[in-house]
Amino acid sequence: MRVLLGGLWARRGLNAAILLIAVTAIAASVLGPMYGRASAEHLLDTRIDQRAPYVTGLSFAVPALPPLELPVGDPDRYHAPATDDLIADAATPLGSKVIDRYWQPGRQWLLDRGGQLQYGATTFGVPLYWRAGMCELAEVQGACPARAGEVLMQATMADTLGLNVGDDVSLDFVETWVKQDTELGDVNVDRMVTRDFTLVGTYRITDPGSPEWFDLSRFTGANDLVPPPAKGGGGTLPAAPALLTAPESMTSQTFVGGVDRPIDPGAVDIDAMAEVEDAVEAFRSGVIDVNTADQLENLDVATLFDEVRAEQSQLSQVTLAALAPLVVLALLLLYALVSSAAQIRRPYVALAKLRGQSTRQVLRFALSEPYLVVAIAVPLAVAIAWGGTLLIARTWLTPGIPVVLDRVAIVALVAVTVAALVSAATAALGVIREPLSSALASSVRARPSSRGSLVLRSAVVAVAVASVAQLLTSKSGSVQLLGLLAPLFIALATAVAGVFLLTLATRWWVRRTRNGGGTAPYLASRRLSRRQDLTKLMIPLLLAVSVITFAASASATADDWRVSRAKAEVGADQVFTTNASPGRLLKVTHDADPEGRYLAAAVIDEVGDDLGRRLLVDTSRLSAVAAWDDSWSEDSVRQLQERLTPPAGEPVTFAGDRVTVRLRDVKLASRLEGKPALWLEYSDDAGEQVDVVLGDLVNGGSATLDAKVPGCAEACTVEQLYVTGSASSVTDVQGSLTLAEVSVDGEPVDWGLREDGAWRAARPFPVSLLDPPVVLAPSPEGLRLKLYLGQLPPGDDVAPVMLSGVARITPSGTPEVQSVVITGSTATAAPEPATSGVGLDYDDDVVVGTALNGGLVPMRVVGTVDALPVLGDEGAMSDLATSLVEFDPPSGMQLDVQLWAAADTPASVLTEVREGGVLLSDRRSLDDTVANLRSDAFSLGWRIFLIVGGLTLLLAIFGVLASAVAQSRWRSYEVASLRVVGIKQRSLVRASVLEYVVMLGFAVLLGIVSAYLALTLALPSINLGNAAPHDPAATYPIHWEIVGGVAAVLFLLAVLIALVVSRRVTRLGRPSTLRWAEQS
């Protein structure tokens, strides 16, 4: 043992290097699975937290009143059953199970009655909930509900809504019963019943993971609850945390009783997922009789767990692929350093043989030292892996995520430790197997490559070629692990080829320098061509350069894509949902931000397909506000903005209280005896669209129509004049009339009624996109309108009857054909030809688009891009202001109206918007979205890839230095020999520098080539993340700035290494070195 420890200490530098390499290899192999496990736990927790409220719960319940057994009779005589009866009813199908909670699921709406709540007409779907012991399980401020009508509200929600103890809230319930003996027979009738509740306190859930409690708040955001906007017209109501109440409050027919889940999701970890699934299934099929129990709350654990498993698998693959190069490199370096150590110990191994030690004894002597180092490395590596994983987990993952040395980590530990031992044994065996006579010689004769080495190298090349071929012939993303490992294979194959090429190149170099060209180049080329141990030094550096370049470039590509996806998802740096109308928001944004630097109004409809999937945005601010990704288009967003924004026409405006229109020559007919009227649509001072009826149209020589125009004290903008019948009835008006004069508050105003082209027919047209129901003819007497509602003039295949038609005209300042930018995957169609005698004709490039209100509109495609904000890879973007003038959305139409704000928008600007009466809620930001995307499994994996790439590079540099230093002893003999024969020291330094620069420079160059091949061949096959529908496709540009940067830095580093090593070698290589060598 003393001999062993003495040897260990005598070669402490080299053994320390071996220790470091072994620790790196083993720690990397252990850290990978440990990090993978921790990340999987993180993903599990995150995914559970991200679940929507309506799919949560592990409880089973039965409704007290089965839906098919509705009460019958007069609704006014209907009374909800008493609580006791309900409980008894609910308990019956659950048999012996004790019901420990009751609730009324989110059918009821929490309403604002009389502006009591802070936010206007905000409506939530909210359940009522009671369970045994709830006030002990929750942290309650105030009293525990004890009587009917008392509720506790989740504290954050109460704060957000500005409610206090004692305030009342109202809930609307829908009750259904059967009304018998009507004219239609027995029919189900709904009735809305409103009940008031009083807040007696607030609650917080302090221990969501408690098996006794089901956290009703966590899925709606316990700490940052922002009231979502009210969206009329149905759809899913925004969910809110439950109101806790007493059982007596539950008297509705939607009353439900149930038993809580037997499993604690908070305690679920990766290992327990299968167990949980089994338990849920057992609970579902065994404890509760599925024939009688309805599963109202349902945590679909199978889907959730499958999602986590899929992400875990992806993460494991990325982590494995990231760590594989590091482990391979470490094992290669370990082999190289143990080989160097074995060469140093060669005389001692020979001495052992000379002393007659048996093969076993020699093996023990030769291997004990490297094995002891590896043995020391194991606990160190495990400790480092543990600490590293803990550090990473605390930095990146959910706080408190456990770090476990699980079975996979132990298997990896054993595998890499065995690999390290085999690598050390292989390196040492070269010396052990050397004949004694050769081992006792002072010089080491270069040996030809062994057959095993040739087979190994051939195998590496074959695997690389096969993997690339497989990638090229496979569907993208279908060979994920192979794609991720391909860069390693390619780098190894390049390294094998590189050593061969370097040998060939240096032989050619030797021939060139043999008869001239200087001593230094000759010495450098001669040495490089002869010493494979030197040329093999390039392998670790090449591998590391390839890995770090690939990792950096691929990470940048993946992150670029993530940012692109985030931009396509969010639309701008900040996005707020508003309750304002589009016109109002447009006005407010222009008032608050007149220069158009910060704000833009946008309306989104993602429901349709192709051009029906649309984004209407204030395009005059697009480039300043929209989150545009340069990868989406060759054109800049500024260029697209210019093409989308219509030329500023002169608007028709007025200010006053009353508008008077004088008519002449009104000659109208209606077969259905409709009563046509003339309407004015304008945008008021607040930007809201207002429609006023100017008056009925009566046949006669002339008439004057007059109406009050509210909201026009400053300047209202005329959008349309239109003729229609009574609301939503069939319109049938033919004939003509002349708009002779307009006056405001008695003063004549010039609305351009006599000018050619000042007005045009406005859409939507009732029959087709190209057949207007009105034809305009300006004259000195005024603007003559020929109306064809119900009967178009003769043409091809004229529709005989038109329904619900409106004949509209609008000032021509708004372009008739709107500009649109579409994505490449958006289908377009040309309009059907006009059928009437007054039909319009457009250029061939006009397509059928969809306007703000869903009507058809002629559009001209002014740009095709890969993706659009909010819409992603399918849809169309056009100007909001243009569309508003002509396509007023009908009242009650559900619109997603958003305020887009630039990142640097001053708070005062947003305040001004709010003060303008616009409610801003549901803030989303590009940064948050990017951050969220960066937290997914792929992102976490790529981050590891990058870190490991850096580590690989550091390790390679260290390995190259350590190997070079280990070789320097023998190299110094050579240098000394050359100095003895008269070669100048300067030439020797130059030769050494040249030698290392050429070799390491070659490694850097080939590393870059290898990375380029991997980026070109492998990266497009790798799944960079979980793409949602309509996410923009990833692009795979080579990040030349990264490639060039890595190449430049590493080449400089190679020169530095060359200088350091050469200096050391030539400093050691004095003539006296030879004497010392002889003595030792």
Added chain:
Amino acid sequence: MNAVSTDVVTRAGVAVRCLNVVQIYTTAGGHDVVALRGVNLDIRPGEQVALLGPSGSGKSTLLSLFGGILRPSAGKVLIDGKDIARIAEGDLGRLRSGKVASLLQGASRNLLPYATAEDNIDFARRAVSTAQRRRLLPPRELLARLGMGALARRQVSTMSGGERQRVAFAATVSSGAGLLLADEPTSQLSHDDRDAMIELIHQVNTEFGTTVVMVTHDPEVAERMPRSITIRNGRIGSEGRHGFDYAVVDEDGAVHIPDDLASEFPAGRLVSFEQAEGGLLLRPVEERGHVE
């Protein structure tokens, strides 16, 4: 210098015999070099023999053959009656651990420089069987007997050249081998150290009958050995016994001219043999047919 106790080594000397031994090396360039050209030699058990000769004459090669480090290309090398060419590799190891001890040129090549003297003796005895080892002196005691007690706990790398050489000798003989092969054991040593080393060799031989074969360049050292053999061009050129030098007739009948007469018999010179009283007269011929 203390006398070596009888329990340091327990075996009698080992005999060495060479029969027409030829040794051919292949160089790195692929050329064959004949190192020994039919050597015949008998060394009796307990003999002390010095091998002399110029560099490259083949004496170290011969020593390597005796030590089982090399196997002869042709001929036979019998160590204790066993032909080393026919001994399996494992048995060669046992031969080196039990019967033959080699002291390589350069003290450090025989030692682990990072270990102490006694650890080196332990290391040298690793191959010795447990039973045999029990009969050997413990390392520290052995070193004390050899006058190196003070060096026992010292690391070799801290010792002087002479100390190293003596420790190397102690380690080499510590296994109790019957044949000691020493390659230039006195080179690079001071006179005192050289004398001490020769004394050690004599004592081991005298006390235990250990056969000693020593390669040396130094005629003074060779003179202090009872028998010296000079190797020239891969052949045994002459032999000195007890102060007298003799030429050796080899199997082909060739005889090497002694060094001191070599200038009178340059290569290519014709000689004539004549019977003379009590021997053979060697006479150079000046020209064809004319004796000088």
